Amino acid sequence: MKNRNIDFSMVLALAVHDMKNSLGMLLNSLDELRAENEDKLNDSSKFNTLQYEAERIHNDLVQLLGIYRLGENNLSAHIEEHFIPDFLSEHLARHTPLLKGLGIECSIDAEAINGFFDADLLTGALNNTINNAIRYTKSRIRLTAYEHDGYLVIGVEDDGEGYPESMQHTGTLSFKSLNFNTGSTSLGLFFVSAVADLHSEGERTGYIKLRNGGHLGGGVFEIWLP
Template sequence: MKLPTIRSLYGRIFAIFWLTLLLVLIAVLMAQHSDPRQQHTLPSGAKAEYVEIAETVSTQIAKRSGSFEQRLIHFQRQQPERAPVKLYFTTVGGEPLGDSGHHGSSRALKNFITLADDPEQPMQRLYGRWMLAGPFEVEGNNQSALMYVGKMWRQAPPFYIQILDRPFQLLLVTMVVSTPLLLWLAWAVTRPARRLQAAAERVAQGRFEIDPTLEKGPREFHQAGASFNQMVTALNQMISGQQRLLSDISHELRSPLTRLRMANALAMRKQGESANLTRIDTEAERMEKMIADLLSLSRMQLNSHAERDTYSLEDLWQTLLEDAVFEAEQCGKQLTYSDMPAVNIEGNGPLLCSALENVVRNAIKYARRKIDVTMSVKGRNLVVTVSDDGEGVPEEMLVDIFRPFYRVSTARDRESGGTGLGLAITDSAVRQHNGNAQASLNQQGGLTIQLTLVIAYQ
């Protein structure tokens, strides 16, 4: 197992975790350091005040009679019961002299005496509401004793002390302190993840683009981004290779077809027209048209992910629909279309035009008299519906009609010159734009094709 480094994701998580604990620990130690319930060095102002009191006591003791210890005990007993400051005396060895007060203060004093016994470094500590300070040296008759000062602590405990005393508040403060660090960590972790997600969505929409920003951030995401870009490069090469192969095959097939039609024309000129030669010419023409459609499909798929832009519906399809109205009139039929929503579509313009054109021309071809084209917005999607009043197709074939070279009726396709690629091109084009195409039967018995495309963010 490798040790974590700051450039790796798990190293950053580890560092943030320990940094958070370190900050919390430092905060707790700092709070304890300023906690009056812990023993601290006496402030200089209070130290000077208490040293002056010790000197005053030494002066007063020197004027009294009796042994040195008796004088101190007598002085201690003469203190008022409710005096704001009380004085306690001990021998240099730490033995209390006289009455040390009530049971609670006596126990606190004994504890403090064991902790603070150096007059050169007087200390202070809070016991409940009783603040003890000392020791201070008292002298008299060439003898010494230690004086401790006690006074009532009337200040409210600092807020951080109250926090330390309440586990729930301490946990809440810990969460507040760690929140900025954790938010930064979450942002640092999710930022490259969001970039990777956006790149994956672009690929799902048919945009095979290399994104250099994917190779930034923690080592794990850097490696994932590099692998993702390699995958996109491989996909581009694979798609380009397949489409070029299809294009080359289709192109090579046109040469023998051209020679076949020329030979058939020469045979018809020498032998005259016959049903067999006419059949050969018809099938050769259909095959040539099929190859032309394959070439067109391969070219559009080859450039669909490279040539993308944002189009308004009017710029994209207005001319196409106007031409379709004219074409329908020439066939003795009527085509109507609704107003176009004021939205944009991002994608390959020629491919999107081909998608709708194939559906509209298919509807004109098989409609009896009327074709309706409607466009509407549903959420973030554009829904385009093309309906005709033709004979429709069997319900069990509604899915299959989008397959390449699929024919509902071979005889009908021969009469109309269909190659079975129109709806396949539409389905492929729509899928490359992260949409879908569906077929259904309408109330008139005809066919309805619904195209759903994603609206571009404006």
């Protein structure tokens, strides 16, 4: 029998990449369909659920690819300068159709500052965080950005019930902290934490902070970048 040296992790990564691209095309089609039939579809709970779940799966696949590249030591941050209010506005625009359909109000409160980060990595991290806020909010989501002690702090707040005490966390998550025996492995948290950790300046590296309160009184997810 032939010895077929198959790198199954590479096979999975290629399959995930193809699925991610297909779902991206599906999401674009859903946006176009909503725009063409706005009166009918904005109030359709089935259509909103379809779009939300497709977005969630797309985010999961982005995270899986990122974690695979992290494991292969092939994930790095390409730092560029960005004007934060514009970055957040452009980022929010892709979520606006679904937010409108779900009746969720979203606002931005960002200082007029520049930040230095990898836009693609941070987009993936924010997609995960906003998608999570959509799931648990009652009716409002707030994006924030400010400078504190030499860090750029980008936050996503909601008016939901907040994070349980066991999830409130400051720092960097390790892969060993993931629990595959529970219903939620926190892969999304690990991915966002890893993205923050890839941003460094001198001895300082980025990290995440989960807490409750904020302007809306619910969960607050913050990414701290040096």
